[in-house]
Amino acid sequence: MQQEELRDSKDISDLSVMNFEISDEQRLVLKVVDEACKKIRPIEDKCYLEHKFNDKVLPIFKNAHLLGLPISGKYGEGQGADALTYALALERVGQEGTGVRTFFSGHTSLGQLTLQKWGSEEQKERYLPKTTTGEMIMAFGLTEPTAGSDPGSLKTNFEPRGNYFYLNGSKAWISNGSIADLIVVFAYPKGKTEGMCAFLVEKNSEGFEASPIKNKLGLPTSDTGLLYFSDCKVPKENMLGPIGKGLSVAYTALMSGRLSVAAGCVGVTQDCLNEAVRYAQERVQHKKKIGKHQLVQREIAKISVDLEASRLLTYRAALLKAKSDAKPNDSGLRNEADWIIAQAKYCAANVSFRSADRAVQVFGANGFSFENRPARHLVDTRVCRIYEGTDQILEQKIAVKLLGNEYEAFS
Ligand SMILES: Cc1cc2nc3c(=O)[nH]c(=O)nc-3n(C[C@H](O)[C@H](O)[C@H](O)COP(=O)(O)OP(=O)(O)OC[C@H]3O[C@@H](n4cnc5c(N)ncnc54)[C@H](O)[C@@H]3O)c2cc1C
Incomplete structure (x- = not known):
């Protein structure tokens, strides 16, 4: 089959955007994100146990100049990161907890990116720079x-x-x-x-x-x-945005928002895997490290397989989003990105919830305590199956693209 025929085939996805090589520039951004995340962890731990708003997220990420990562360098501290770089950053942030990542989804993915896409030049100049420095939160x-x-x-x-x-x-x-x-x-x-x-x-x-x-x-x-x-x-x-176009503004915002949820959930799953492996290598029962019990190994294997699958789907969605961002007038590309992003969010959200449950199981009674992160992930990641499109809404959205618009349940 010729390349074009392959692309047109309904049974084969367009995999031309599957180059996930991480550039030196991306590594540099991730290093800064990682340093900020390490500072957040002990504070987030304390706030979580005290059930208190973490008011250090803003100053720590502000000092790291990370409050306008995907915003154009024209505006304040914007760094013009593409969708994959930003997703990689949110994946790392997600390891610190869904609460920390949700701050970015509200501020950047749903707020700043929507203003950047739909705002007049005057609106962008008036507000965007202040949002990138944390003077204004969105x-x-x-x-x-x-x-x-x-x-x-x-x-x-x-x-x-x-x-x-x-x-x-x-x-x-x-x-x-x-x-x-x-x-x-x-x-x-x-x-x-x-x-x-x-x-x-x-x-x-x-x-x-x-x-x-x-x-x-x-x-x-x-x-x-x-x-x-x-x-x-x-x-x-x-x-x-233009008068009467509110729903279009909302729907494009949800594309960015859903991608941020997917990326954050991949980070949650990674953290669940890290925690499950660590605990299985420490905890002894029946005179063995519990990691030597094969049924515990199964939990770890399942988290790992789910993690890799949801990560690949999320990166693919991010690359498609970047491609669509570069061609804003290509509605076919936008619809494709929208559909894959919906699948990535649906998959990664469910995987993170399931993985948190598995990690809690590996921890046994200690998994039932908020002193340990698996328990926090279990309750926190639950919302990822609700906000920015519930599981049910996304299932219908994913299926209707395959069945045809006449199968649209909402009309
Ligand atoms: C912590 C948190 C943060 C949030 N952040 C934001 C935010 O920043 N901005 C914002 O605007 N919103 C936000 N939301 C709201 C979120 O997006 C909504 O909760 C979500 O869209 C679902 O709406 P709902 O809660 O009204 O549920 P409903 O729409 O009332 O749905 C209730 C149930 O019915 C199902 N259902 C509804 N319609 C259908 C249908 N047609 N077919 C099948 N099943 C259906 C749903 O899947 C769900 O199971 C947030 C929510 C939470 C919990």
Whole structure:
């Protein structure tokens, strides 16, 4: 078969983006990320056990100049890293816990990258540099108390009056929500259920309030907020993207967001493997290291195989995203990247949850304690099967591409 025929064949994926060679430049970035992660670990350990927000994530990553990794060098401390480099960085961050990584998903993947893609030059110059230095933290507010998997049903609305838009409504479960300085917010024109728009809302806007959500199943060290808009006054120049294109803004943001979740989950799985191997080489039962019991070896082998598979899929998704980013007008490439990213997120999230469970099993009773990271991963990584598209939504998205649009469940 000719190369072109091979590519067109439905049974063979386009593997032309499968070169995973890590460049010297990428290694340098990863070294800086690794150093920052090593500083975070003891603090995250302490905060987790005290169920306390980790307020050192921001200064540590700010000092390492990592708050604008994939943002263009034109803006502040942006480093212009491509999607794979950024995914590799988040994989390393993910080893420190899903809470630490979720900060980056909210700030960078859903916030900064969305502003960079859809913002006017004036908006980007006004805000992006401050976000890369940590002077401004970003969040992404799509979900509402009554609108999650179906963002089309959101109730937050806006009304133009004079030089401002006035927003009314609320947003729930927003990562970085109560610590963010700048939030991408979605709303419909008042009285309408179409023509959704996106806005850049500053935290000190009149009519805006935010509070942290308590009693979460996991992620005690990272912020998840509730946002309230009561005639919240947003300058007209803060509409993000073209009028009526809010859903397109949201969907492209979710591509970056899902990739960040996938990468972070690969890091979680790596940490589960490291921890399971370490413990199996230390713990003795029946006069042997438990690693010598073959049924314990099976748990380790299964984590390892799942890790390698989810890592390869995630890197492939990242490379496709980089390719699509380089050709923003190629909708075919974007759809392909979107589909593979959905699969990577779905796979890596489930693998990390399953692997955390296996690592807990290897640890026995010690796995049942938050003193050990497998237990934290088990509860924290659970959210990765919910946010940025639940398992069910992604399963349908993945299948519909194969079955045809007439099988779309949501229409
Ligand atoms: C810690 C955390 C952080 C988050 N961060 C953010 C953030 O930064 N920004 C943001 O906007 N949102 C955020 N979210 C919200 C998250 O994206 C939503 O929770 C998610 O989209 C699911 O929506 P929902 O919770 O309303 O569930 P629902 O949509 O009510 O779904 C409930 C159940 O029904 C299923 N279901 C719904 N519709 C269908 C269907 N058509 N077919 C089959 N099954 C279906 C779902 O899969 C799920 O199992 C966060 C959530 C959490 C928990």
